[in-house]
Amino acid sequence: MYWRERAACLHEDPDLFFPIGNTGPTLEQIDEAKAVCRCPVVEQCLDWAIQVGQVEGIWGGMTDSERRAVRRRQARQTKNTVTTAT
Template identity: 65%
Template sequence: DPELFFPIGNTGPAILQIEEAKQVCRRCDVREQCLAWALEAGQDHGVWGGLGEDERRALKRRNSRSRVRSLA
């Protein structure tokens, strides 16, 4: 069910839905490619590659900081 990967919000009942989606991702053979695509495409909503919205935002921030440090 594709709806599983797009919960409404990230608190309350959505937390369980996010965890269920992540469980599906853990068994997926294309998890890394899915995450890479979501990051490149700027997907802000849903669970992609086993990461929720907040986790992807944090990963983007860490990657940006690393890039800036490597340029300095």
Template identity: 60%
Template sequence: MIMAFQTSVVLPAVSWLRRAACRSEDPELFFPISATGPGQRQHDQAKAVCGRCPVRAACLDYALRTHQEHGIWGGTDPDERRVAVGRRPARGGARPAASFPVPAGREHRHAG
């Protein structure tokens, strides 16, 4: 049996990736072991890349819509995204959600 993929559904959702600042970076940079301790430098470097990215809002919107639980997306870490959708951070100590823009319509929406 031949299986066909509906690219018209998948491609528009991530078409912004072509313009993403992270495209030329090592993907592992965006998945630090932690936001503190040994992983803090990597965490901060990933967020710096996001800080200069022209599609940061689209990336964050994608992460929220697809419930990304790991990694830096749209300049946010997993705890910040949990706060954005109204869920408690996995391991206390989340930084304030005000440090990044939440796409319109996502302010009070629960992912769950």
């Protein structure tokens, strides 16, 4: 079964996962979306979003800025691995 078919967000309003902004009431929306993301496929969802470079919305329980930080961390680790291997 494809991971998206098992996602808790499948029957939620998609707008929940695409908040506009990151202050005030939007923070509550982000928290609500992240609460839904506590599901059996959260890791697959996050991996997919990072792999394809998804830049908007809540995916795998992370905002776009949180995913960007993960990508930067992964890039640094890859760079350090390549540097130490040579």
